[in-house]
Amino acid sequence: MKKIVLLSLALFAAAALHAEQPRDWAQFGRYEKQNAELAGRPVEVVFMGNSITDNWIGADPAFFEKNGFVDRGISGQTTSEMLVRFRRDVIDLHPDAVVILAGINDIAQNNGAIKLENTFGNIVSMCELAKHNGIRVVLCAVLPCDRFSWRPGATPAAAVRELNALLKRYAAEHKIPYVDYHAAFDNGAGGLDTRFSHDGCHPTLYGYTLMEPMVIEGINKALRTKKARYTTPTPNE
Structure with missing residues (x-):
């Protein structure tokens, strides 16, 4: 009996200690060390995003390493979380340009329901912060996404189209290079074919290598250059 009581007290104390640990909601700590290592070094382009950006460097590290690009994607993040960490993970690195790819996790309601206009507003705020700090934007x-493996029953295709319409119009109005991945990969039903994605949302290496020339064009437009940059050869499907 005494052992049971002592074990219960130990478990309670451990749980209480864990509860006292503050939660790093926006995950400032994820790139804190890497950001410190870049202090004082020139950074040309930062990629800001969610799992699609986070997975990109893992699937194709050569694209980032050979171009000197900095990846600051965090899986699962919504635009609200990205906006909160935008200063630390983008502005403080003083890049020439930032590539923003965001919004799908808002539609998936990863942090609860959010109106599309507020998702759009968060992305606009990131663009405005970048512009205010002399950083060019690639939007x-x-x-395309017609299902979520982590949220069965959701039908996001229409919301994705609606958000993209807002982003495309904003980019045109503010003369921001717009990389239209949706138009390039849409299977006609608002989804991704299996050659581009295994789960209907996240690109395969094959998909990433097709995205790379598109974003390079956007980067060169933003920086007003015709600089030759590395893209990984597209593998067999």
Whole structure:
């Protein structure tokens, strides 16, 4: 009996200690060390995003390493979380340009329900912060997505189209290069074919290698250059 009581007290104390640990909601800590290592070094382009950006460097590290690009994607993040960490993970690095690909996790309601206009507003705020700090923006369309493996029953295709329409119009009005991944990969029903994605949302390496020339064109437009940059050869499907 005494052992049971002692074990219960130990578990309670451990749970209480864990509860006292503050939650890093926006995950400032994810790139804190990497950001410190870049202090004082020139950074040309930062990629800001969610799992699609986060997975990109893992699937194709050569694209980032050979171009000197900085990846600051965090899986699962919504635009609200990205906006909160935008200063630390983008502005403080003083890049020449930022590539923004965001919004699908808002539609998936990863942090609860959010109106599309507020998702759009968060992305606009990131663009405005970048502009205010002399950072050029490359704005990306949300890729086609007609289902979520982590939220069965959701039908996001229409919301993705609606958000992209807002982003495309904003980019045109503010003369921001717009990378239209949706138009390039849409299977006609608002989804991704299996050659581009295994789960209907996240690109395969094959998909990433097709995205790369598109975003390079956007980067060169933003920086007003014709600089030759590396893209990984597209593998067999």
